[in-house]
Amino acid sequence: MQPITMTAAQIADAVAQGQISAREVAQxxxxxxxxxxxxxxxxxxxxTEGALAAADAIDSARADGExxxxxxxxxxxxxxxxxxxxxxxxAASKILKGWVPPYDATIVRKxxxxxxxxxxxTNLDEFAMGSSTENSAFGATRxxxxxxxxxxxSSGGSSAAVAGYxxxxxxxxxxxxxxxxxxxxxGIVGHKPTYGAVSRYGLIAFSSxxxxxxxxxxxxxxxxxxxxxxxGHDPADSTSLTAPAPDVVAAAREGADAxxxxxxxxxxxxxxxxxxxAGVSAAVAATIAQLSNAGAKVVEISCPSFDYxxxxxxxxxxxxxxxxxxxxxxxxxxxxxxxxxxASLEEVMSQTRDAGFGAEVKRxxxxxxxxxxxxxxxxxxxxxxxxxxxxxxxxxKAFEQCDVLVSPTSPTVAFxxxxxxxxxxxxxxxxxxxxxxxxxxxPAISVPCGLSExxxxxxxxxxPAFADDRCYRVAAAVETLTTAALGKPLxxxxxx
Amino acid sequence: MSTISRDxxxxxxxxxxxxxxxxxxxxxxxxxxxxLTSVQRVGEVAADEIPPTSHVVxxxxxLRPDEPGECLAPGDVLRxxxxxxxNRFRVPRILDEEA
Numbered sequence: 001m002q003p004i005t006m007t008a009a010q011i012a013d014a015v016a017q018g019q020i021s022a023r024e025v026a027q028x029x030x031x032x033x034x035x036x037x038x039x040x041x042x043x044x045x046x047x048t049e050g051a052l053a054a055a056d057a058i059d060s061a062r063a064d065g066e067x068x069x070x071x072x073x074x075x076x077x078x079x080x081x082x083x084x085x086x087x088x089x090x091a092a093s094k095i096l097k098g099w100v101p102p103y104d105a106t107i108v109r110k111x112x113x114x115x116x117x118x119x120x121x122t123n124l125d126e127f128a129m130g131s132s133t134e135n136s137a138f139g140a141t142r143x144x145x146x147x148x149x150x151x152x153x154s155s156g157g158s159s160a161a162v163a164g165y166x167x168x169x170x171x172x173x174x175x176x177x178x179x180x181x182x183x184x185x186x187g188i189v190g191h192k193p194t195y196g197a198v199s200r201y202g203l204i205a206f207s208s209x210x211x212x213x214x215x216x217x218x219x220x221x222x223x224x225x226x227x228x229x230x231x232g233h234d235p236a237d238s239t240s241l242t243a244p245a246p247d248v249v250a251a252a253r254e255g256a257d258a259x260x261x262x263x264x265x266x267x268x269x270x271x272x273x274x275x276x277x278a279g280v281s282a283a284v285a286a287t288i289a290q291l292s293n294a295g296a297k298v299v300e301i302s303c304p305s306f307d308y309x310x311x312x313x314x315x316x317x318x319x320x321x322x323x324x325x326x327x328x329x330x331x332x333x334x335x336x337x338x339x340x341x342x343a344s345l346e347e348v349m350s351q352t353r354d355a356g357f358g359a360e361v362k363r364x365x366x367x368x369x370x371x372x373x374x375x376x377x378x379x380x381x382x383x384x385x386x387x388x389x390x391x392x393x394x395x396x397k398a399f400e401q402c403d404v405l406v407s408p409t410s411p412t413v414a415f416x417x418x419x420x421x422x423x424x425x426x427x428x429x430x431x432x433x434x435x436x437x438x439x440x441x442x443p444a445i446s447v448p449c450g451l452s453e454x455x456x457x458x459x460x461x462x463x464p465a466f467a468d469d470r471c472y473r474v475a476a477a478v479e480t481l482t483t484a485a486l487g488k489p490l491x492x493x494x495x496x
Numbered sequence: 497m498s499t500i501s502r503d504x505x506x507x508x509x510x511x512x513x514x515x516x517x518x519x520x521x522x523x524x525x526x527x528x529x530x531x532l533t534s535v536q537r538v539g540e541v542a543a544d545e546i547p548p549t550s551h552v553v554x555x556x557x558x559l560r561p562d563e564p565g566e567c568l569a570p571g572d573v574l575r576x577x578x579x580x581x582x583n584r585f586r587v588p589r590i591l592d593e594e595a
Contacts, residue, residue: 308538308540322512329513331577335578339578346513354514359523363524366508366524370500385548425534
């Protein structure tokens with residue numbers, strides 16, 4: 001089997017048993033990157049030297065008879081909003097171009113401890129603001145299924161890298177859907193953990209009450225293995241959960257037998273119907289019917305406040321962003337423009353921020369500053385926070401009647417490059433289904449569930465806070481059922 | 497009636513230390529009006545008795561032991577700074593010369 005088509009679980013086994021070396025695995029993925037990434041543009045920076053050194057260290061440890069960690073030798077693509085010691089980190093912004101962090105994010109340290117080999121840093125919408133990866137200062141990423149379309153966003157470099165066989169695993173971050181929506185439109189698995197389940201230390205903050213890092217994989221089990229490697233309490237992140245993480249790997253294995261007897265699945269009324277592509281609705285409906293055949297009880301559940309999620313999100317996230325991005329002030333890191341010895345600090349700051357930030361980032365900073373300003377705070381930010389309460393209440397009520405909620409992950413399949421760049425509201429609508437779980441801090445996964453006109457469709461599975469294992473169990477069942485229905489795994493239908 | 501004027505956008509941009517161009521002001525004023533009109537719906541639902549949610553994790557006063565830990569070396573921190581001098585960040589002038 002070619003290393004690039006192996007799953008993370010298969011690579012870890014093969015390396016542990018000495019059937020393949022970690023270096024061969026890493027090299028095979030670098031070869032794939034060399035052959036496809038000029039077109040896909042999934043990676044911003046490659047750490048060839050660091051990755052091969054890490055792979056060699058694993059191979060020597062094995063030769064010395066040491067027991068290898070769980071994911072030893074498995075390559076990974078890392079979203080370039082997670083800081084890496086001695087490897088440039090840009091958040092796809094000109095304002096950080098050339099910045100080389102002096103420390104590793106907690107999840108990077110955890111992944112290295114698990115034996116994961118970080119190949120490089122992937123493209124994103126600048127500071128994770130966007131749904132198509134077109135807001136990157138370093139060029140758009142293309143969807144491996146159809147290179148005229150976007151790979152979703154903001155973690156589109158990571159989703160394209162996994163779908164394009166450049167890495168079996170990737171890390172994304174999800175503030176309003178930035179893991180789930182790119183996973184859906186590239187035919188892979190992506191999970192947003194319960195807020196606080198994964199450390200945010202070293203994640204460049206966009207919207208602190210919403211940001212959460214999580215895994216991408218081509219299989220549910222692979223995503224679960226990566227989730228297990230990065231989850232857990234971190235004293236360096238004061239919002240990190242102290243509760244023990246659920247056993248998501250066991251849940252993924254259990255779900256694969258596709259027996260859902262005793263499970264109640266709620267279908268969210270508000271996340272479907274008008275405005276949803278017919279092919280997306282059809283694939284989701286067919287999957288829900290299969291869940292029922294697999295023993296699940298299916299009920300329809302109304303969550304009326306979900307209709308207000310988009311409005312609440314686009315007030316809360318820009319408000320928090322306007323505060324978080326104040327740190328890019330031309331003093332401590334990144335770009336400085338106009339420092340001619342005469343200009344004041346304030347002038348240098350304003351010129352630097354104008355030159356360094358792209359249009360979407362500026363739009364959100366202005367929107368957030370406005371929403372937080374005196375006289376508007378109660379009407380905008382205050383009201384949005386109340387909507388957040390109502391959305392959490394809708395989730396609580398729903399989970400009294402069901403174990404998981406399902407919906408499409410995105411109203412459409414991957415949309416063409418350029419289609420929405422000048423229309424912010426059309427771009428924001430790509431997150432319609434993913435925003436409620438973001439605002440409530442609850443876990444949600446996107447799993448491939450079929451095709452619409454040859455392009456992948458994702459099913460979103462949402463669970464109560466701390467019950468990430470339920471997302472994995474149901475997603476694994478969907479994976480088994482979809483593979484059976486299509487005759488082979490969904491990604492094998494890619495023309496890539 | 498528009499929710500936000502071009503002058504307001506210019507004022508907010510100044511507050512946010514963004515030296516936006518005239519063209520950007522024209523584009524942003526129109527787009528922000530559309531966005532604000534869409535998000536205004538949040539005002540329709542929530543009644544006075546609903547408590548706001550600022551954060552979803554029920555945590556208060558997270559403390560750690562007051563023990564000195566390892567810090568980053570000044571050289572490492574300043575390595576990627578736009579300008580550094582005498583082991584410090586060098587900044588443009590913050591006071592008028594006459595002041």
